[in-house]
Each structure stands twice: as C-alpha cells, then as structure tokens.
Ligand SMILES: Nc1ncnc2c1ncn2[C@@H]1O[C@H](COP(=O)(O)OP(=O)(O)O)[C@@H](O)[C@H]1O
C-alpha cells in the first residue's frame with residue numbers, strides 16, 4: 409500500500425467560508441472607521457485562516473507582543489514593517505504618520521491585528537484612530553476576551569462593524585479535512601467518532617488524524633475502522 413500522508417494543506421471549511429463572506433461584507437461597506445472582530449476559543453483555526461488570507465492578498469498581519477505593553481511604538485513599528493515602510497521611525501509620532509501614509513496608499517486592503525486584548529486599552533484606541541483617519545479596514549483577531557476589551561473602548565461599537573465567531577468544527581468539516589489533507593474517505597462511524605472526540609477543535613482533529621494515518625500505514629490498511637480510530641485517539645491523549 410502506498411504510504412498515506414497528512415499534508416499541511418489549507419482546507420476550505422465552513423469557518424473559512426464564513427470568514428471570506430465577512431471580509432467581503434467589510435470591503436463593500438465604504439468609508440472610515442471600518443472594523444471587524446474574529447473571535448472564538450483556541451484551536452478553531454482563526455490564526456491560520458487570517459494568515460492564509462493575508463498571504464494571498466498581501467495584507468499586513470501583526471501579532472501583538474506583550475513587550476509592547478508599555479508603549480505603542482513597538483506596535484506602530486511592526487505595522488510599518490508589515491506595510492512595507494522603508495525607513496522605520498524611532499519615535500511614536502513619526503511612526504504614526506508613516507503608518508497613516510502607508511495605509512492611504514495601499515488601496516484599502518484590510519489590516520489584521522491579532523491578540524490586541526493582551527495589550528492595554530491604549531493600543532486598541534490607536535487602532536480605532538488609525539481606522540477612523542484612514543480608509544483601511546482593520547480586522548481584530550482574538551479569543552473571547554477581545555470582546556470585553558472592545559467594550560471598554562468607547563466609540564468603537566457605534567461604527568461599521570462586523571463580528572464573526574469561529575464555530576466548533578462540524579462533521580462535514582472533518583470529512584473534508586481528511587479527504588483534502590490526507591486523501592482518505594472516512595467511513596461515517598469513524599468520522600463521527602473523530603468529530604465527537606475533538607469537541608470542535610481543529611488542532612485536536614489534526615492530531616488525531618495524524619495518529620490515525622500512522623496506524624493505517626503501520627497496518628497497511630487504506631480504510632480506517634472503529635478500532636483504529638479509538639487507538640488513534642488514545643495514542644493522541646498519551647502523546
Ligand atoms: N482551514 C484549515 N486547513 C487546514 N488546517 C487548519 C485550518 N485551520 C486551522 N488549521 C490547523 O488547525 C490548528 C489550529 O489552528 P489555529 O489557526 O492555530 O487556531 P486558533 O488561532 O483559533 O487558535 C493549526 O495546526 C492549523 O494549522
């Protein structure tokens with residue numbers, strides 16, 4: 409039997425389709441102050457999806473670091489870097505202006521900012537100002553805490569706003585992932601077990617599928633059965 413492999417492919421699951429629709433809606437709404445939030449528990453694919461989109465459309469993507477908590481300069485410089493600013497300023501005011509210039513010349517592409525809820529409110533206010541003053545839409549990505557964080561910043565809820573929550577992975581998503589990434593058609597009972605045990609988490613499904621594929625290869629069996637999927641899940645828990 410030819411060895412089965414789980415490839416690092418990006419799969420177009422339901423959350424990805426919802427994400428695409430949300431970005432499309434955001435881009436259609438014209439004007440200043442365009443903001444979106446993508447929320448949901450860890451492991452559902454938020455980061456990977458936003459990075460996939462940003463890479464394809466050449467958008468800026470900044471992941472916030474806690475070392476920026478004492479000053480906005482590090483954050484502004486990271487934005488400069490992502491937006492392709494040639495000479496990155498060493499002070500806050502010129503860095504802000506450089507970001508504004510870059511945003512105004514990049515054709516309204518969305519800017520992705522991840523985990524801003526790790527930073528003080530000032531940084532979120534900075535993003536609000538940047539989105540107010542430029543035509544660029546900003547998409548914030550974070551866990552549920554992001555929502556609370558945003559509520560504390562005034563003048564953020566009364567503007568054009570899209571929110572998307574990443575849902576638990578569905579059964580159809582699991583079947584699609586196994587087919588696209590590993591080229592295997594899961595029997596219904598095996599798919600249901602994988603789906604149930606993962607509690608909607610993409611990271612767990614991926615780990616279990618890799619274990620399952622290892623067992624299939626070791627046994628030279630092209631189709632998984634219930635015994636194999638149970639062993640795979642047990643193995644993942646141990647590993
Ligand atoms: N659409 C997808 N296709 C393939 N793998 C994905 C997809 N979305 C997420 N993953 C994988 O699932 C795992 C969790 O995704 P991640 O983006 O880190 O989740 P989150 O940011 O919500 O915590 C990662 O290993 C990632 O590569």
Ligand SMILES: [Mg+2]
Nearest residue numbers: 451454455456
């Ligand atoms: Mg993430």
